[in-house]
Amino acid sequence: MDRALESRITKLNDRGPADGKCVVYWMQSSLRAGENPALAAATSEANRRRLPLLVLFSIDPAIPSANRRSFAFMAEALRDTVAKLEAAGAQVCIRTGDAVENLVRVGKEVKPAVIVTDESHLNEGRSRREAAAGRAGCAMFQVDGNVIVPVRLIPGEQYAAYTLRPRLAKLLEEHIRPVPQERPGRRAKRLAWSGLDPGEIMQTVDRLSLPEVPSSPLFRGGETEADKTLERFVEERLDGYAENRNRPELYFTSDLSPYLRFGCISPARVIRRVLERRGELPEEVDAFVEEAFVRRELAENFTFYDRRYRSLASLPDWAVRTLDDHRKDRRQHLFTLEELEEGRTGDELWDAAQREMLVKGKMAGYMRMYWGKRVLEWTRTPEEALRILLYLNDKYEIDGRSPNGYAGVLWCFGKHDRAFAERPVYGKIRYMSPAAQRKKFDIREYIRRGSPADIKR
Numbered sequence: 001m002d003r004a005l006e007s008r009i010t011k012l013n014d015r016g017p018a019d020g021k022c023v024v025y026w027m028q029s030s031l032r033a034g035e036n037p038a039l040a041a042a043t044s045e046a047n048r049r050r051l052p053l054l055v056l057f058s059i060d061p062a063i064p065s066a067n068r069r070s071f072a073f074m075a076e077a078l079r080d081t082v083a084k085l086e087a088a089g090a091q092v093c094i095r096t097g098d099a100v101e102n103l104v105r106v107g108k109e110v111k112p113a114v115i116v117t118d119e120s121h122l123n124e125g126r127s128r129r130e131a132a133a134g135r136a137g138c139a140m141f142q143v144d145g146n147v148i149v150p151v152r153l154i155p156g157e158q159y160a161a162y163t164l165r166p167r168l169a170k171l172l173e174e175h176i177r178p179v180p181q182e183r184p185g186r187r188a189k190r191l192a193w194s195g196l197d198p199g200e201i202m203q204t205v206d207r208l209s210l211p212e213v214p215s216s217p218l219f220r221g222g223e224t225e226a227d228k229t230l231e232r233f234v235e236e237r238l239d240g241y242a243e244n245r246n247r248p249e250l251y252f253t254s255d256l257s258p259y260l261r262f263g264c265i266s267p268a269r270v271i272r273r274v275l276e277r278r279g280e281l282p283e284e285v286d287a288f289v290e291e292a293f294v295r296r297e298l299a300e301n302f303t304f305y306d307r308r309y310r311s312l313a314s315l316p317d318w319a320v321r322t323l324d325d326h327r328k329d330r331r332q333h334l335f336t337l338e339e340l341e342e343g344r345t346g347d348e349l350w351d352a353a354q355r356e357m358l359v360k361g362k363m364a365g366y367m368r369m370y371w372g373k374r375v376l377e378w379t380r381t382p383e384e385a386l387r388i389l390l391y392l393n394d395k396y397e398i399d400g401r402s403p404n405g406y407a408g409v410l411w412c413f414g415k416h417d418r419a420f421a422e423r424p425v426y427g428k429i430r431y432m433s434p435a436a437q438r439k440k441f442d443i444r445e446y447i448r449r450g451s452p453a454d455i456k457r
């Protein structure tokens with residue numbers, strides 16, 4: 001097997017391969033057929049054993065923060081990927097309900113020799129994989145396929161981007177190459193299992209009883225959409241990205257985060273495509289690589305090494321101390337969760353950002369920083385601010401419930417950052433003043449473009 005691919009794989013239990021009838025790829029967080037290391041590993045294992053490959057996916061409405069918006073995006077992505085997988089010769093089984101129970105039940109029907117699954121770095125996914133590995137009757141492996149450099153190759157939690165950057169740079173060349181993907185063999189041998197008709201994915205998700213957050217009017221899931229989004233960015237917005245990404249009224253960023261979040265596109269492919277233009281646009285390319293490679297993998301490193309990633313306990317000591325020192329400082333305004341959720345604070349810029357997230361399902365990157373910082377001074381305690389920010393981010397952002405989401409929210413409290421001059425409420429945590437924003441970009445234009453009648457991507 002390819003060495004770089006091998007370095008992404010870890011074994012989840014101490015069982016050996018069973019005398020089975022197929023290899024199962026339990027797809028969870030990489031909703032794509034193209035450049036998918038877990039799929040590549042499972043296919044190579046199936047071909048080596050001359051067994052058919054079965055891809056299993058569970059649509060589980062009980063996962064934390066499940067809602068109509070994120071499930072609509074997921075269902076579109078799944079529909080696209082299933083078509084591509086079947087065209088490539090894989091058999092695909094889709095079921096609804098608890099993912100571990102489904103894996104066990106389908107396992108009884110198809111008798112896998114080996115199970116391969118996606119590795120993700122959040123607690124729910126880890127617990128699910130541990131539970132499944134304990135109940136699997138055969139060897140089970142996970143593949144770290146949604147980062148460029150596998151997390152385990154970076155030793156320990158990194159303090160900030162500057163400590164991670166040189167380590168990643170050394171490993172980039174080896175891990176950015178596409179993984180070799182074989183075609184599944186044994187097409188003729190159909191396995192017998194029970195599952196949904198892939199043509200019914202959208203209707204099935206429509207019928208689930210899910211919290212009603214309306215699906216995004218702008219973002220459609222799937223690898224086809226992800227590829228188009230990448231091409232549009234490279235052709236139309238990469239030139240100018242370094243400066244304009246911090247001007248939210250211009251909508252100049254890539255819009256790739258929902259696709260990266262659901263694994264609809266390989267991060268290595270994204271970076272390779274952007275690097276093709278380095279000779280011509282060095283500054284723009286470097287700025288993008290810093291975000292989509294260094295910052296993104298810093299967030300993965302954080303959630304992998306510190307399981308308290310939803311808590312202030314994960315902050316550096318200086319940040320914990322300074323927040324505590326200012327715990328009793330007087331707050332000028334306090335808002336309830338409802339007032340914040342509905343964007344009724346009276347700070348027009350903040351309210352517009354909240355509305356953008358509510359309606360589009362994706363707030364501009366620059367605004368997320370301002371949005372998170374302000375809540376700290378509008379709530380009674382840092383703990384309350386954190387709780388509200390995580391709730392809103394997880395509920396409304398299509399790219400939420402992700403390492404980037406948790407690292408991003410905790411950055412507002414000092415994670416991966418340094419200390420600044422001390423001030424009320426914030427202490428030494430970096431502050432973003434409303435007045436300074438007026439000088440940085442055209443806030444009127446951002447507020448105007450965010451009105452529901454004029455929502456643009």
Ligand SMILES: Cc1cc2nc3c(=O)[nH]c(=O)nc-3n(C[C@H](O)[C@H](O)[C@H](O)COP(=O)(O)OP(=O)(O)OC[C@H]3O[C@@H](n4cnc5c(N)ncnc54)[C@H](O)[C@@H]3O)c2cc1C
Binds near residue numbers: 366368
């Ligand atoms: C309070 C707060 C909450 C955030 N919540 C999320 C979230 O839920 N999901 C999410 O993906 N990102 C989150 N971010 C990080 C960042 O704002 C988004 O990744 C970015 O806005 C996504 O838009 P884009 O793809 O158009 O960005 P681009 O500027 O085009 O960036 C390309 C890619 O780089 C990565 N990236 C960019 N900025 C960051 C960053 N600061 N940290 C880590 N990775 C980054 C993303 O994968 C992004 O898709 C949050 C940041 C803050 C401050």
